[in-house]
Amino acid sequence: MASMPTDGLIAPGAEPLMPPRLRAERALPGQAPMARAMAQAAIGIDPGLMVWSYEQDTLRAAIVLAPEEPLATAMGALFALELGLGDSLGALAPPEVAVHYDWPAGLRINGGRAGAFGAAASTEDPAAEPDWLVIGFHLAFLPASDSLAPDETALHLEGCGEITPVALLESWSRHSLVWLNTLEERGLAGLQEHWRGRAWRMGEPLEDGPEKGAIFMGIDEQGGQLLKRSNGETTLRPLTMLLGETG
Numbered sequence: 001m002a003s004m005p006t007d008g009l010i011a012p013g014a015e016p017l018m019p020p021r022l023r024a025e026r027a028l029p030g031q032a033p034m035a036r037a038m039a040q041a042a043i044g045i046d047p048g049l050m051v052w053s054y055e056q057d058t059l060r061a062a063i064v065l066a067p068e069e070p071l072a073t074a075m076g077a078l079f080a081l082e083l084g085l086g087d088s089l090g091a092l093a094p095p096e097v098a099v100h101y102d103w104p105a106g107l108r109i110n111g112g113r114a115g116a117f118g119a120a121a122s123t124e125d126p127a128a129e130p131d132w133l134v135i136g137f138h139l140a141f142l143p144a145s146d147s148l149a150p151d152e153t154a155l156h157l158e159g160c161g162e163i164t165p166v167a168l169l170e171s172w173s174r175h176s177l178v179w180l181n182t183l184e185e186r187g188l189a190g191l192q193e194h195w196r197g198r199a200w201r202m203g204e205p206l207e208d209g210p211e212k213g214a215i216f217m218g219i220d221e222q223g224g225q226l227l228k229r230s231n232g233e234t235t236l237r238p239l240t241m242l243l244g245e246t247g
Helices: 033-042 077-092 165-186 189-196
Strands: 023-026 049-055 058-065 099-102 106-109 112-121 133-140 215-219 225-228 234-237
Touching (some): 077 133, 077 189, 189 215
């Protein structure tokens, strides 16, 4: 399939309208939104900045947060932003389109890998309160090339051709604020049931990666992945292992 022009889905000068507490900044051409958001966070910019870009048929966005709790629990914001994106796609996409999450940060559309989240913080100590936390994602609107792996897809290949990057960002920002408020009021426990409802193949063996074959049993109170190995041993992979992945 031929690629569309880089900004073919965005009207000239179009910028997403943000709800209160958030503000949008478009990254410069070739600039990674995660890197820009991290740089701004490191110099003390106020939280709520969302940096975004749409290049090579892929939407990228990252939000600067300022948690007031240890990193281990602050990472629950990842689930809030994932749920926000899932709700946004649920609102904008045809009803038959299914959205699932690969723990901890993969995004699947109708079973195919279409994007992922990433996270970075001022510290990697789970017990320390970070000065800032940046969480971002990328989502393919169209494939970057004519060849896709069997389990890869893109948004517009799944019947979502009416969705534009700006509309999705606007919807994501609104839905994400709802989930961030729920997280603030109820903790991660207030999100877990909803996240589990979209977890990809929970209760089944992992199909790839270093833990291939281990059974994904569920998540713990801090969002860590519980795995049961072939020898019957249960192990935990913490949500903080995502840190450093740029999405």
